[in-house]
Amino acid sequence: MADAASATSGHGEELEDPGRRDFIHIAAIAATVGGAAAIAWPLIDQMNPSADTLALSSIEYDLSKVPLGQQVTVLWRKQPLFVRHRTPKEIAEAANADLGRLRDPQPDSARVKPGKAEWLIVVGVCTHLGCTPAFGEGEYNGWLCHCHGSVYDTSGRIRGGPAPKNLEVPDYAFLTDTRVKVG
Amino acid sequence: MSGPSTYEPKTALERWLDQRLPILRFNAELMDFPTPKNLNYWWTFGAILAFCLITQIATGVVLAMHYNASAGGAFNSVEHIMRDVNYGWLIRYIHANGASMFFLAVYIHTFRGIYYGSFKAPREVLWLIGCLIYLTMMATAFMGYVLPWGQMSFWGAKVITNLFSAIPLVGPAITTWLWGGFAVDAPTLNRFYSLHYLLPFVIAGLVGLHIWALHVPGNSNPVGVNVKSKSDTVPFHPYYTVKDGFAISVFVILFAVFVFYMPEALGHSDNYIPANPIVTPPHIVPEWYFLPYYAILRAIPNKLMGVAALGGAIACIFALPWLDTSKVRSMRYRPQAKIYFVFFVLACLVLGVCGAHEVDDQIISGLAGFPLGDANINSYVWLSRIGALYYFIYFLVITPMLGLRETPLPVPESISTPVLSHPAAAPAGATAAPEKKG
Numbered sequence: 086m087a088d089a090a091s092a093t094s095g096h097g098e099e100l101e102d103p104g105r106r107d108f109i110h111i112a113a114i115a116a117t118v119g120g121a122a123a124i125a126w127p128l129i130d131q132m133n134p135s136a137d138t139l140a141l142s143s144i145e146y147d148l149s150k151v152p153l154g155q156q157v158t159v160l161w162r163k164q165p166l167f168v169r170h171r172t173p174k175e176i177a178e179a180a181n182a183d184l185g186r187l188r189d190p191q192p193d194s195a196r197v198k199p200g201k202a203e204w205l206i207v208v209g210v211c212t213h214l215g216c217t218p219a220f221g222e223g224e225y226n227g228w229l230c231h232c233h234g235s236v237y238d239t240s241g242r243i244r245g246g247p248a249p250k251n252l253e254v255p256d257y258a259f260l261t262d263t264r265v266k267v268g
Numbered sequence: 269m270s271g272p273s274t275y276e277p278k279t280a281l282e283r284w285l286d287q288r289l290p291i292l293r294f295n296a297e298l299m300d301f302p303t304p305k306n307l308n309y310w311w312t313f314g315a316i317l318a319f320c321l322i323t324q325i326a327t328g329v330v331l332a333m334h335y336n337a338s339a340g341g342a343f344n345s346v347e348h349i350m351r352d353v354n355y356g357w358l359i360r361y362i363h364a365n366g367a368s369m370f371f372l373a374v375y376i377h378t379f380r381g382i383y384y385g386s387f388k389a390p391r392e393v394l395w396l397i398g399c400l401i402y403l404t405m406m407a408t409a410f411m412g413y414v415l416p417w418g419q420m421s422f423w424g425a426k427v428i429t430n431l432f433s434a435i436p437l438v439g440p441a442i443t444t445w446l447w448g449g450f451a452v453d454a455p456t457l458n459r460f461y462s463l464h465y466l467l468p469f470v471i472a473g474l475v476g477l478h479i480w481a482l483h484v485p486g487n488s489n490p491v492g493v494n495v496k497s498k499s500d501t502v503p504f505h506p507y508y509t510v511k512d513g514f515a516i517s518v519f520v521i522l523f524a525v526f527v528f529y530m531p532e533a534l535g536h537s538d539n540y541i542p543a544n545p546i547v548t549p550p551h552i553v554p555e556w557y558f559l560p561y562y563a564i565l566r567a568i569p570n571k572l573m574g575v576a577a578l579g580g581a582i583a584c585i586f587a588l589p590w591l592d593t594s595k596v597r598s599m600r601y602r603p604q605a606k607i608y609f610v611f612f613v614l615a616c617l618v619l620g621v622c623g624a625h626e627v628d629d630q631i632i633s634g635l636a637g638f639p640l641g642d643a644n645i646n647s648y649v650w651l652s653r654i655g656a657l658y659y660f661i662y663f664l665v666i667t668p669m670l671g672l673r674e675t676p677l678p679v680p681e682s683i684s685t686p687v688l689s690h691p692a693a694a695p696a697g698a699t700a701a702p703e704k705k706g
Contacts, residue, residue, distance in 0.1 A: 129445075132459060138449045158546050163451040165546045209546075210451075213571050214430040216423065217548040232427060232552050233566050234627045245642070249571045 143268030145260065148204060156220050158209060161267055165209035165217050166255065167228075168265075171239060175226065176202050179240035189251045193240040196254050206257055206265065207241040213248035228252070274300060302501035303508050304489035306683050310384070311487065312515030313377040315508075319516050320370040321475065325468050327363040328412075335415065337461035339454035342417035343542045361531040362523075367409050368534045369523050371557035374402060382588070383609055385597035386488040392589040394481040399586045401474045408467040409555065411460040418539030419549045425460070426452045427552065431565075434575035451545060491683050492598030500683040551626060559623030560616050563652040564659065566627055569642055577656065584663035591663055593671030601677040608666050615658040622652035 141162050148168065151157045156169040171179070179193040180202075197205055209217050216232035223229030224245065225238035235246030242251040257267040275296040277283040286293055334353050336345035349356035378398070381387055387395035414425045429446045433439040448455030486495060495501055502508075526533065534556055538549045554562050564581050568574040584591070599605045625648040630637070637646030644650075680686045 132448055132455075133445050134447075134449045135455070138453075138455070141450075160546060163449060163453050163545055214427040215433075216427065216552065217546060230548075231550055231626070232423075232548065247566070247569050247571050247574055 141268075143266055145264060145266050147264055149263045153203075158217075161208075161255070166267060167205070167207050167209040167220070167241075167252070169205040169207075169220075171203050171205055175239035178225070179238060179242075182238060182240070182242070188243050188249070191240075191242060191251055196240050196242075196251070198257075198259060201259065204265075205239070205241060206267065207252040207254055209252070211235055211248055212243065212250040212252065213246070218252075298483075299503070299505035299509075301483060301504040302486065302495070302498065303504045304487050304495055304500060304683055305502045305507075306489050306491060306687060307487060307508065307511075308490050309511075309515060310376070310380040310490075311508075312512050313373050313380065315512035316373045316516055316519050317370070317377060318475065319519070320366060320373055321468065321471060324363060324366050324370060325472070327359050327366060328465070328468065330359050331363055332465060335461075337415070337458055339417065339457055339543075342415060342457060346416045358527070361527045365523065365526045365531060365534065367412065368526070368555070368557065369519070370405065371409070373519070374405060375557070378402070378585070379613060382612075383599050384488060384490055385492055385592070385594070385599065387589045388488075388592065388597050389589070390485045391481070391488060394478065394485075395589055396586060397474055397478045397481055399582075401471055401478060402585075403582065404467055404471050404474065406558070408464060408471065409557070411464040411467070413555060414457065414460045415464060416539055417457060417543045419541045419543060419547075420536045420539040420552070422452060422543035422545065423548055423552050424554060425456060428554075429456075431575050431578070434572045436572070453545075488597065489683060490598060490600060491680055491686060492596065492600070493679055493682060496682045553624055556620065556624070559621075560619035560655075560659075561623075563619040563623035563648075564656045566623070567649065567652040567656045577660075581656075581659060584660065588663065588667070591667045593668050594674070594676070595671070596676040596679055598679075601679050602670075602674060603677065604674045605670055608662060608670065611658065612662045615655045615662070619652060619655040619659065622648045622655060 144159065144161055146159055146168060148170070151168055151170040153170050154172045154175075156167050159166045159168060176193070182193070184190045184192060193202070196207075211218050211230040211232065213230065213233055213235050216230050218228035218230040218235065218237060220228060223236040225236060227239045227241060227244075228237040229235070230237075230246065230248065233247050235248035236244045237248075237252055238244050240251075241254070243249070255267055257265050260266050275286075275293040277286045277292070282292060285291070331349065334345060334349045334356065336342060346360070349360050351357075353359075381395065381398070410424070410428055414421045429443055429452065432446065433443040435442060444450065446456070447453065448459065486501075489495075536553070538551075541549075553559065561578050561581055565574045565578045568577050594602060594605065596602055599609055627643070627647065627649045629648050630644075630646050631648060631651055632646055635646050637644045639645070640650065642649075
């Protein structure tokens with residue numbers, strides 16, 4: 086600093102050199118902005134899910150507890166999970182739906198495990214604004230969300246109302262014929 | 269503030285302080301502030317709002333001494349406040365109903381600004397700061413409503429935070445970030461409490477800017493013409509301190525009626541059921557002051573468009589100074605604008621009623637109606653669509669077009685003219701009414 090100061094004070098033309106001045110300004114501003122961003126990120130990211138929230142374990146569930154034509158709501162990752170034991174009529178309705186008329190086209194077979202079409206497991210969170218849809222209601226006897234009127238069919242696919250997507254199918258696997266592991 | 273100060277320190281102590289921190293001078297200038305002499309009672313809502321903010325902060329700080337911001341303890345601590353804390357019921361009812369009173373006053377204040385053209389040049393920045401205050405109030409009220417951690421708190425939080433999930437691409441990430449998890453949960457409650465405590469002070473800061481921006485051009489007034497001479501104004505104190513004080517007293521009577529006689533009238537009994545993440549209450553509605561926006565959201569059967577309309581409805585208020593093309597400030601001299609304005613207020617009220625009902629509810633019960641598009645014509649969906657349509661047409665079509673096409677009545681030359689020429693003030697036999705001559 087002392088060198089630079091004596092050098093510029095000794096030579097008037099260097100004092101006027103705009104390139105050197107600009108460089109110092111740009112470097113100082115860049116360092117400040119970079120530093121501010123570096124310290125801002127921890128302050129923003131602290132609001133994202135913490136390690137213990139992310140570590141929420143998967144759950145196992147015994148399907149034999151669900152009678153035919155009924156559903157059980159289980160809590161999974163702090164969200165309701167619908168486990169539905171579908172009747173043959175409900176499965177047929179879901180399988181025969183005209184895919185071309187669906188908002189979020191997906192065949193019923195892609196939403197259940199092969200050979201296990203009687204079991205439908207979906208996250209019970211309306212894809213509109215997150216309410217829990219009511220079982221067995223609505224035009225398609227799937228679910229009806231009372232908050233804003235979204236209608237889901239017996240495959241949990243969106244059929245009417247404001248929701249954009251089908252009810253989410255979580256990752257799950259059959260451990261035995263009647264036992265599933267979700268997550 | 270404006271003009272040279274007339275403040276004279278009277279004692280040695282005041283002189284000493286004035287040279288170091290001229291706070292008494294500042295206060296004297298605020299009190300002396302030249303204010304149009306024709307302000308009516310619609311202009312008292314600024315002071316009423318200041319009263320509301322102070323009330324909310326004072327009661328809120330006290331409630332925070334007893335509240336426990338944990339998912340396990342929040343609901344019980346609110347019951348503890350209601351049953352065990354000395355005067356806890358009173359303080360909480362003042363705080364809860366105070367929020368409603370705050371919004372009631374802010375809506376009247378805003379409608380007054382729209383009717384009398386208070387947002388027009390040179391008061392655009394004043395208007396924008398006011399809009400920011402309103403936005404911050406909405407965030408504060410929403411987060412405050414979540415704190416008791418009842419069913420309405422929980423599901424209200426879920427629905428409102430899910431609004432952000434409609435944003436393409438980054439929406440779900442934003443929602444998760446707001447929640448601090450995969451659903452509304454303990455971290456969400458904690459951070460909402462932190463922000464609910466912070467934001468009122470942000471509002472207080474914005475109010476400071478709002479008053480600063482007010483004191484540059486001075487108050488607008490019911491006639492809408494600028495102050496032309498000193499004879500058009502009176503000092504703020506004692507003229508408007510007294511008028512505002514009287515208005516606050518009347519307002520407090522209404523406030524007290526709610527607090528003491530109907531403290532739960534504006535609330536929902538569902539919120540006395542502890543939050544349950546599995547069961548959505550059958551009839552979920554926001555607080556009354558959000559109902560018009562809620563109706564706009566539900567009027568559109570598409571998630572992204574519904575949320576966009578909700579945001580757009582608020583954006584329209586911000587944009588008003590640039591949407592209104594009329595040179596005449598006050599609607600008192602704009603007979604056509606007056607009619608459209610009445611319908612606008614009506615549309616807001618109708619939207620509020622729609623928001624309180626379920627979408628499929630019949631407006632006229634028993635009348636079968638007929639299906640139109642995706643819903644029955646005799647349902648609140650269609651009524652809220654009509655209301656929402658008028659809301660947007662008012663801002664985006666009527667307001668810009670009317671200013672170019674209408675023929676306003678002649679505007680008085682000064683604030684004093686209509687007062688002095690009023691039949692009551694004029695000598696007997698005189699029929700001076702300049703606003704009717706054109």
